[in-house]
Amino acid sequence: MLIAAVLVLIVLGSLLFHFLSPWWWTPIASNWGYIDTTLIVTFWITGAVFTAVVLFVAYCLLRFRHQPGRRAAYEPENRRLELVLTVGTAVGVAAMLAPGLVVWAQFVQVPEDAAEVEVVGQQWQWSYRLPGEDGRLGRADTRLITPENPLGISPHDPSGQDDVIVEAADLHLPVDRPVKVVLRSVDVLHDFYVPEFRAKMDMIPGAVTYFWFTPTRTGTFEILCAELCGVGHAFMRGYVVVDTEQDYQAWLGQQTSFASLTGGAARADAAP
Ligand code: CUA
Numbered sequence: 001m002l003i004a005a006v007l008v009l010i011v012l013g014s015l016l017f018h019f020l021s022p023w024w025w026t027p028i029a030s031n032w033g034y035i036d037t038t039l040i041v042t043f044w045i046t047g048a049v050f051t052a053v054v055l056f057v058a059y060c061l062l063r064f065r066h067q068p069g070r071r072a073a074y075e076p077e078n079r080r081l082e083l084v085l086t087v088g089t090a091v092g093v094a095a096m097l098a099p100g101l102v103v104w105a106q107f108v109q110v111p112e113d114a115a116e117v118e119v120v121g122q123q124w125q126w127s128y129r130l131p132g133e134d135g136r137l138g139r140a141d142t143r144l145i146t147p148e149n150p151l152g153i154s155p156h157d158p159s160g161q162d163d164v165i166v167e168a169a170d171l172h173l174p175v176d177r178p179v180k181v182v183l184r185s186v187d188v189l190h191d192f193y194v195p196e197f198r199a200k201m202d203m204i205p206g207a208v209t210y211f212w213f214t215p216t217r218t219g220t221f222e223i224l225c226a227e228l229c230g231v232g233h234a235f236m237r238g239y240v241v242v243d244t245e246q247d248y249q250a251w252l253g254q255q256t257s258f259a260s261l262t263g264g265a266a267r268a269d270a271a272p
Contacts, residue, residue: 001065007058011051018047029196029221029242031214034106036198038099045092107199110212114178117171120151121183121190121203124232126223127151128171132162132257142186142205148262152186161259164252170220170239174248178214191227194240200226215242 028036118129118137129151131137138160144152150167153160173179183192185203193200196219201211225236243251 004058004061032198122186124236126238128166130164193226
């Protein structure tokens with residue numbers, strides 16, 4: 001009796017916590033409302049199953065409790081029940097997985113007009129690179145990293161000369177313009193995560209990963225590293241500032257290109 005009551009209280013408490021919790025999502029600031037929808041679908045399905053299973057156990061504890069003289073019935077097979085449970089579980093699991101496949105396909109299908117931004121992770125800071133006038137990022141390789149060339153941009157690739165380097169500072173983006181986020185890591189696994197954008201992706205040393213999104217409102221949004229990457233993991237923070245077009249251009253004008261960072265030496269080297 002006591003245990004049945006505790007089970008019912010666990011269900012009620014869980015539901016109340018879910019609906020009254022102050023720790024809900026931050027207000028969304030990107031086009032990825034679909035990601036919230038898939039999470040809500042998962043919440044509803046798992047919540048309904050959790051409630052049904054725990055309440056059923058509480059009911060059985062009461063209904064079939066020990067009474068002198070009562071004997072248990074032995075029923076090893078029940079085809080109908082097995083069929084219902086198998087089909088029900090399959091439908092529930094499919095309903096949770098299918099929306100994720102649709103959203104994932106959209107998440108990595110970058111629109112043609114998206115601007116490129118590179119985010120580089122290293123223990124324990126974020127750096128950024130924007131294409132210059134030519135709209136293309138130059139080749140980069142971790143082996144080329146030096147104090148003057150912190151992102152390892154190839155000095156022999158002309159399209160890298162005008163790349164804009166933003167080191168250990170905020171990344172600015174213009175509002176309402178789709179952006180392809182290209183991710184690299186210099187040392188270990190990191191994960192670029194901005195909760196308001198509902199977007200995150202692992203950064204893998206030796207590989208380039210990417211996703212895209214459109215910032216839908218201006219503001220300052222915190223970047224978290226979402227992959228345990230060493231003792232400084234919790235302090236690996238940064239900010240994305242979403243600007244109006246005018247503010248963005250003003251910020252962009254103050255940034256340094258790769259060519260000026262290396263004092264033109266890279267360009268001289270690049271000449272055959
Ligand atoms: Cu970088 Cu955790």
